[in-house]
Amino acid sequence: MSYLRSFSRLVIFCLTPLSVLCVFSFTALPAAAAPSPAYVANFSDRSVSVIDTKTNKIVGSPIPVGDSPLYLAATPNGKFVYVANVFSPSVSVIDTKTNTVVTTVPLPNSLVNGVAIAPNGKFAYVATVSPDGVTVIDTKTNTVAATVVLANGSGPFGLAITPDGESVYVANNSNGTASVIDTKTNTLVKTIAVGSQPEDVAITPDGGFVYMSNDGDGTVSVIDTSTNTVAKTITVGTFPDGIAITRGGDFAYVCNTGSASFSVIDTDTYAVTTISLPAGSMPDSLAFTANGKVAYMTNQNDPGSIWVIDATTNLITNTITLGVRPLPSGVAISRRRTEDRKEED
Numbered sequence: 001m002s003y004l005r006s007f008s009r010l011v012i013f014c015l016t017p018l019s020v021l022c023v024f025s026f027t028a029l030p031a032a033a034a035p036s037p038a039y040v041a042n043f044s045d046r047s048v049s050v051i052d053t054k055t056n057k058i059v060g061s062p063i064p065v066g067d068s069p070l071y072l073a074a075t076p077n078g079k080f081v082y083v084a085n086v087f088s089p090s091v092s093v094i095d096t097k098t099n100t101v102v103t104t105v106p107l108p109n110s111l112v113n114g115v116a117i118a119p120n121g122k123f124a125y126v127a128t129v130s131p132d133g134v135t136v137i138d139t140k141t142n143t144v145a146a147t148v149v150l151a152n153g154s155g156p157f158g159l160a161i162t163p164d165g166e167s168v169y170v171a172n173n174s175n176g177t178a179s180v181i182d183t184k185t186n187t188l189v190k191t192i193a194v195g196s197q198p199e200d201v202a203i204t205p206d207g208g209f210v211y212m213s214n215d216g217d218g219t220v221s222v223i224d225t226s227t228n229t230v231a232k233t234i235t236v237g238t239f240p241d242g243i244a245i246t247r248g249g250d251f252a253y254v255c256n257t258g259s260a261s262f263s264v265i266d267t268d269t270y271a272v273t274t275i276s277l278p279a280g281s282m283p284d285s286l287a288f289t290a291n292g293k294v295a296y297m298t299n300q301n302d303p304g305s306i307w308v309i310d311a312t313t314n315l316i317t318n319t320i321t322l323g324v325r326p327l328p329s330g331v332a333i334s335r336r337r338t339e340d341r342k343e344e345d
Contacts, residue, residue, distance in 0.1 A: 037096065038287065038296045038333045039081045040306060041069035042326035048072065048083055048092075049322050050099055053289055053296070053333065056308055056318050062326075063099055065092040071114045071158070071330040075139065076121045078335035082137075084112040084126060091115065091126060093142060096334050103142050107135055114158040114201075118183065119165045125181075127156035127170060134159065134170060134179075136186055146186040150179055158200035162207045162225065169210045169223070171198035178212055178221070180228055190228045194221035200242050200285070204267060205249045211265070213240040213254055220254060220265065234270055236263040242285025242330075246311065247292030255283035255297065262286070262297065264314065275314045277307075287333045298328040306331070 037059065038051040047062035048069060066085025069092070074081045080102075083092040089112040091105040110128035117124050123145065124137040132154040136146040150156055155174025161167070161183070168181040171194075178198060180190040195214025198221065202211045209231070210223040218240060222232040237256025240263070245252045252265040256274070260281040264273045277283060282300040288311065289296075295309040304326040308318035322328055 036078065036290060036333055036335050038306070038331055039072055039074065039083075039094070040296075040298060040322065040328045041065075041072050041083060041330040042304065042322060043068050043070060043086075043329045045323065045326040046085075047326070048081070048094065049326075049328070051296070051306060051320060053294070056320055058320065058322070060099060062323075063094060063101065065094075065101060066090045066104065069329070070112075072332045073115045073117045073124070074332045074334035075117050076119060076335070080139070081332060081334055082115050082117065082124045082126075082139075084115045084330075086112050088112070089128070091124065091137065105137055105142050105144070107144075110135075113156060114170075116159050116161050116168070118161055119163060123183075125159060125161065125168050127159050129155055132156055132172075132174075134168065134181060148181050148186050148188060150188065151175065151191070154179070157198070160201040160203050160210070162203055163205060164207055167225070169201050169203065169212070171201050171212050173197050173199055173215070176214075176216075178210070178223060192223060192228055192230065194223070194230060195219045195233065199240070202243045202245045202252060204245055205247070209267070211243055211245065211252045213243045215239050215241060215257075218256075220252070222270070232270055234265055234272060236265070236272060237261045237274060241283070242298075244286050244288055244295070246288060247290075253286055253295060255285060257282050257284055257300075273314075277316075283307075284328070285330050287331045289333055290335060296331050296333065298331050300327050300329070304328045 040049045050059040066088035068086040071084040081094040089110045093103045095102045114127040126135045132150045134148040138145040154172040157173045159170040170179040178192040196216025199215045212221045220234045224231040238258030242255040254263045284298045286297040297307045304322045306320040
């Protein structure tokens with residue numbers, strides 16, 4: 001189990017006995033014409049690093065955000081990145097043109113975990129602990145538009161939104177369930193039993209299946225969205241954390257923090273291939289470039305870094321060092337801003 005995970009669980013256990021903290025977030029992004037920046041949340045540095053995915057170089061200095069940034073998500077138009085600050089508690093909004101924080105949305109009396117942006121870009125959904133629920137932020141005004149209350153002791157962590165924007169699936173780490181939220185009414189419509197300590201969520205591009213990593217028992221639950229039932233439980237590595245699905249939906253990649261590896265699940269056959277990483281590695285989360293050819297995976301071990309992984313060979317092609325133990329956690333790849341794409345077209 002990673003240092004960040006151990007530390008986070010201990011702190012939250014002391015604050016809210018039925019709640020636990022998780023460590024990652026990522027969202028499948030639509031295609032773009034050219035490589036776009038990768039944004040990495042540095043948990044212990046209170047910052048976000050920016051990586052040029054064309055050169056694999058760090059862009060500028062880390063962006064200061066709130067206390068203990070964990071998850072982050074980019075808006076579909078590439079203009080903003082929303083960063084969940086666990087212990088602030090708040091959400092920092094980064095303008096990707098200037099790479100500065102333009103506003104901070106406070107979420108009082110909460111511990112902030114996962115964040116996901118609706119496909120239309122109008123709302124950000126944020127998982128909170130104590131109280132357990134999902135806060136809906138209007139991205140136009142950056143104010144709280146609604147709050148969806150979950151069962152006390154749920155401990156929501158990662159979450160993801162279906163491609164049609166109609167449903168949010170939430171991994172409830174403390175009680176081993178997944179919550180399904182209707183975005184039209186912002187109400188809880190279903191609770192599904194999954195594995196032990198579910199942490200992160202990814203949804204296939206066609207919206208048919210939800211993949212949820214279960215840190216507590218080393219499995220991935222596959223939920224059929226047409227019935228909201230678990231269709232398959234797949235064994236992967238130890239302490240599976242971040243999960244992402246390839247652009248075509250053929251494979252799901254899972255970071256195994258406790259076994260220095262990542263697993264690749266064939267979404268048709270559910271066959272698993274596990275790839276070893278350097279000894280002592282702590283892979284935490286990953287995100288694919290828009291063309292799906294490359295994955296960027298965070299490594300929390302000293303020194304904190306990002307691996308660049310060829311999605312065809314599943315080999316590390318580059319290592320980008322972020323600093324002395326910044327504990328890189330969530331990673332998101334932002335599309336270029338709309339106006340930038342128009343200028344190049």
